[in-house]
Amino acid sequence: xxxxxxxxxxxxxxxxxxxxxxxxxxxxxxxxxxxxxxxxxxxxxxxxxxxxxxxxxxxxxxxxxxxxxxxxxxxxxxxxxxxxxxxxxxxxxxxxxxxxxxxxxxxxxxxxxxxxxxxxxxxxxxxxxxxxxxxxxxxxxxxxxxxxxxxxxxxxxxxxxxxxxxxxxxxxxxxxxxxxxxxx
Numbered sequence: 001x002x003x004x005x006x007x008x009x010x011x012x013x014x015x016x017x018x019x020x021x022x023x024x025x026x027x028x029x030x031x032x033x034x035x036x037x038x039x040x041x042x043x044x045x046x047x048x049x050x051x052x053x054x055x056x057x058x059x060x061x062x063x064x065x066x067x068x069x070x071x072x073x074x075x076x077x078x079x080x081x082x083x084x085x086x087x088x089x090x091x092x093x094x095x096x097x098x099x100x101x102x103x104x105x106x107x108x109x110x111x112x113x114x115x116x117x118x119x120x121x122x123x124x125x126x127x128x129x130x131x132x133x134x135x136x137x138x139x140x141x142x143x144x145x146x147x148x149x150x151x152x153x154x155x156x157x158x159x160x161x162x163x164x165x166x167x168x169x170x171x172x173x174x175x176x177x178x179x180x181x182x183x184x
Contacts, residue, residue, distance in 0.1 A: 036112035040105040043068065046078050052118040053085060059125040064088045076102055091117055149174065
């Protein structure tokens with residue numbers, strides 16, 4: 001893949017900003033519309049698509065990956081990679097999965113449809129991830145954190161916390177004890 005300087009910095013800044021965009025680290029509908037209007041040749045569009053795919057890949061085992069188009073020479077490669085990903089995800093929209101690969105994202109409507117499809121897949125994957133029981137590693141980390149909080153309580157001379165005490169309550173108790181000791 002060629003990585004020219006055409007829009008690289010702007011596209012990367014845009015993608016990096018997606019973490020805090022919209023509610024819960026998700027871009028707004030207005031952002032989707034603006035980026036879709038710019039089209040497939042826009043570094044912002046390909047960066048947003050790449051960000052959505054990377055977030056999805058963190059939750060789902062996917063074979064296909066998508067790289068942002070950093071210049072006009074990368075747009076066709078982006079479209080081919082996206083076509084493979086859409087096939088793997090079994091995208092139900094013929095406008096995104098049939099016909100000439102390089103013609104599928106020519107209209108703002110199809111670009112917007114792609115963004116909506118990727119975002120809905122990501123939201124579904126996030127919901128599924130929440131339903132999964134915690135892994136043994138996550139449980140161990142949680143137990144370790146609670147153990148450390150209990151040691152802090154012990155060091156502050158606080159009574160031993162009830163094992164069923166929620167972590168936020170334990171933190172509030174520690175904060176209250178520290179506030180008693182700090183000069184006002």
